[in-house]
Amino acid sequence: MAYNFKEAMEKPDRLASGHRLCAGCGAPIAIRGVLRALEPGDKAVIANATGCVEVSTFTYPYTAFMDSYIHSAFECAAATLSGVEAAYRSMKRQGKIADNYKFIAFGGDGGTYDIGFQSLSGAMERGHDLVYVCYDNEAYMNTGIQRASSTPKFADVTTAPAGKVIPGKQQRKKNLTEIIAAHNVAYVGQSTFIGNFSDLYEKSHKAIYTEGPAFLNIMAPCPRGWRYATEDMMKITKLAVDTCVWPLYEVEDGKWKLNYRPKKKLPVEEFLRLQGRFAHMFKPGNEWMIEETQAEVDRNWERLLAKCE
Amino acid sequence: MAIHERLSGNEAIALCLKQINPDVMCAFPITPSTEIPQYFSNYVSDGLVDTEFVAVESEHSAMSGCIGAEAAGARCVTATSSCGLALMWEMLYVAASMRLPITLACVNRALSGPININNDHSDSMGARDSGWIQIYAENNQEAYDHMCCAMRIGENPEVMLPVMICQDGFITSHAIENIELLEDDVVKKYVGEYKPEQYLLKHENPVAAGPYDIQPYYMEHKYQQAVAMKQSYDVIRKVFKEFGEISGRSYDLIEEYRMEDAETAIVIIGSSAGTAKAAIDEMRSEGRKAGLVKIRVFRPFPAEDIAKALSGCKAVAVMDKADSFNAQTGPVYAETCAALFGKENAPKMINYIYGLGGRDVSTGTIKEVFAALDEIVTTGVTGETYRHIGVRGL
Numbered sequence: 295m296a297y298n299f300k301e302a303m304e305k306p307d308r309l310a311s312g313h314r315l316c317a318g319c320g321a322p323i324a325i326r327g328v329l330r331a332l333e334p335g336d337k338a339v340i341a342n343a344t345g346c347v348e349v350s351t352f353t354y355p356y357t358a359f360m361d362s363y364i365h366s367a368f369e370c371a372a373a374t375l376s377g378v379e380a381a382y383r384s385m386k387r388q389g390k391i392a393d394n395y396k397f398i399a400f401g402g403d404g405g406t407y408d409i410g411f412q413s414l415s416g417a418m419e420r421g422h423d424l425v426y427v428c429y430d431n432e433a434y435m436n437t438g439i440q441r442a443s444s445t446p447k448f449a450d451v452t453t454a455p456a457g458k459v460i461p462g463k464q465q466r467k468k469n470l471t472e473i474i475a476a477h478n479v480a481y482v483g484q485s486t487f488i489g490n491f492s493d494l495y496e497k498s499h500k501a502i503y504t505e506g507p508a509f510l511n512i513m514a515p516c517p518r519g520w521r522y523a524t525e526d527m528m529k530i531t532k533l534a535v536d537t538c539v540w541p542l543y544e545v546e547d548g549k550w551k552l553n554y555r556p557k558k559k560l561p562v563e564e565f566l567r568l569q570g571r572f573a574h575m576f577k578p579g580n581e582w583m584i585e586e587t588q589a590e591v592d593r594n595w596e597r598l599l600a601k602c603e
Numbered sequence: 604m605a606i607h608e609r610l611s612g613n614e615a616i617a618l619c620l621k622q623i624n625p626d627v628m629c630a631f632p633i634t635p636s637t638e639i640p641q642y643f644s645n646y647v648s649d650g651l652v653d654t655e656f657v658a659v660e661s662e663h664s665a666m667s668g669c670i671g672a673e674a675a676g677a678r679c680v681t682a683t684s685s686c687g688l689a690l691m692w693e694m695l696y697v698a699a700s701m702r703l704p705i706t707l708a709c710v711n712r713a714l715s716g717p718i719n720i721n722n723d724h725s726d727s728m729g730a731r732d733s734g735w736i737q738i739y740a741e742n743n744q745e746a747y748d749h750m751c752c753a754m755r756i757g758e759n760p761e762v763m764l765p766v767m768i769c770q771d772g773f774i775t776s777h778a779i780e781n782i783e784l785l786e787d788d789v790v791k792k793y794v795g796e797y798k799p800e801q802y803l804l805k806h807e808n809p810v811a812a813g814p815y816d817i818q819p820y821y822m823e824h825k826y827q828q829a830v831a832m833k834q835s836y837d838v839i840r841k842v843f844k845e846f847g848e849i850s851g852r853s854y855d856l857i858e859e860y861r862m863e864d865a866e867t868a869i870v871i872i873g874s875s876a877g878t879a880k881a882a883i884d885e886m887r888s889e890g891r892k893a894g895l896v897k898i899r900v901f902r903p904f905p906a907e908d909i910a911k912a913l914s915g916c917k918a919v920a921v922m923d924k925a926d927s928f929n930a931q932t933g934p935v936y937a938e939t940c941a942a943l944f945g946k947e948n949a950p951k952m953i954n955y956i957y958g959l960g961g962r963d964v965s966t967g968t969i970k971e972v973f974a975a976l977d978e979i980v981t982t983g984v985t986g987e988t989y990r991h992i993g994v995r996g997l
Contacts, residue, residue: 337809353817359809360809362804366671366694367667374668376659377672380672382675384654
């Protein structure tokens with residue numbers, strides 16, 4: 295099915311406007327992008343980990359979600375949705391329900407890479423027919439920009455601040471997309487906002503309509519945590535892809551496929567420069583941080599290319 | 604026609620769940636409750652139930668899965684013990700606040716640390732304020748019977764709360780006893796279908812569950828939970844009465860044993876009640892007016908029933924198979940005292956922490972307690988109320 299931007303954008307939103315997320319936040323864009331890939335006749339149950347999205351879209355008694363929705367706690371969106379999906383299977387088998395449902399979980403990187411990691415791994419391994427979507431903004435944003443395992447090295451975050459002695463987070467970002475791919479699940483995709491959103495749409499459609507567990511990792515910037523001008527969000531996600539900091543790829547049936555190869559691989563500074571969280575890396579004497587980051591990006595890119603061949 | 608069998612407590616629970624045929628079971632192994640999902644998995648593999656069995660990777664996920672399944676509109680069950688229940692802690696509160704009548708078979712075991720696999724009540728006593736109904740069994744028969752009643756209680760529209768069916772680890776869970784079972788169709792008919800008003804997979808309309816609930820609403824929701832727990836008193840009594848009509852075994856929130864003229868009594872929960880009854884029979888044959896109040900339902904706490912039952916006593920010992928580490932009391936004592944506070948002619952009260960981590964409780968232990976009560980009656984001096992029994996060197 296060919297992607298048509300106009301048709302996709304004209305679909306009724308399944309996440310209503312009026313939610314309380316910040317201007318320039320990537321999370322609702324990721325969620326709308328994923329839900330847009332649902333076929334109009336299909337119902338869905340959305341599960342959500344505690345986080346910015348949860349508190350901003352479902353403050354009692356208002357919900358921004360047009361589909362059935364469940365939030366239970368921070369670390370267990372995947373397990374909670376496993377239960378919903380198991381209920382569906384059981385009730386459908388017994389003839390207690392007739393509708394077709396799709397199951398989609400949304401969690402931030404804290405609720406996915408860290409505290410929800412076990413719950414996610416379990417759900418993926420058990421083979422539930424669901425999609426887990428991580429909106430990755432690279433820190434615990436809801437509690438105030440704390441360090442996560444998804445936070446990139448040198449980022450200035452509130453529990454790994456760039457101080458006089460220690461220049462921000464000292465560890466590398468965990469590669470969760472590859473970890474989930476190692477679960478040998480039905481579908482894994484890494485995406486973000488670029489161009490006409492066809493990458494996000496197509497990956498979401500595949501994730502939702504491939505039987506079995508699927509995982510989408512979507513870079514979804516946070517203006518508060520990354521410290522960029524809200525209107526620059528899509529400039530940043532495009533630069534993340536063009537610098538190869540966040541490559542677009544997918545793993546389908548164990549086959550790795552690169553979905554986008556930058557015509558010209560840009561230097562990593564271009565991605566870093568627009569963000570206040572990396573400002574200290576541009577101070578005189580800190581050139582080594584940028585060099586090290588570039589070397590890391592290059593190494594990861596080469597490794598990914600080798601896998602995608 | 605009742606079926607006569609010989610089963611362990613775990614077998615009895617698993618068999619009861621098979622008769623109930625729930626839609627979903629999410630469970631994780633932990634001693635001594637492991638056998639329940641294990642036996643149940645056989646029913647699943649042999650196609651004897653319609654249940655979707657979700658072999659989760661932790662108890663936290665077990666309870667999270669139960670929450671998802673029950674909210675989706677399914678009847679969902681789980682089983683756990685000890686640290687497994689502790690790992691569920693966060694989600695127990697979520698289940699209760701979402702008003703999801705999940706059923707949990709709790710096989711009571713001591714909490715770590717140090718690690719210990721044997722029985723006490725520290726696990727479920729720790730969960731006493733989580734908003735779950737808690738029903739404790741003395742023996743295998745009661746474990747089975749309580750499980751037959753669990754869903755009718757929890758799923759009642761006046762209640763809509765999760766229910767924990769507790770039995771003592773190894774003492775009842777692994778010991779084989781004679782048991783009287785009901786026929787499958789009798790249990791199925793008695794338990795009935797789960798028909799929630801709202802659920803995620805409802806055809807007519809989508810629903811959102813588990814909101815961010817701020818100051819203007821949170822307290823109202825917690826108050827509704829409190830009201831539901833209060834309403835559950837009558838529902839439990841009614842369900843127990845109806846169960847009596849189909850089984851011939853009638854229960855109440857508490858059980859009074861030889862309390863009609865008792866001067867001294869103990870208050871106890873679980874399998875030790877059986878031991879205590881044997882000790883009381885012996886003491887009665889010696890002419891001592893000893894009695895027992897067994898708390899079957901701990902949540903909601905049957906304060907009025909207990910106060911009434913103990914009203915004629917001179918001295919009472921409350922037995923706690925868990926400590927509160929408040930340097931004053933165990934949990935059952937604290938609540939029993941609160942139930943008696945301000946009552947005329949209230950008995951003198953002492954507390955015993957006993958049987959922790961599987962420390963043996965014999966008729967001798969119980970008689971020691973009654974000896975202490977007799978001394979209080981004779982001397983009129985209560986002395987230290989916070990006591991431990993069965994501790995080496997004490």
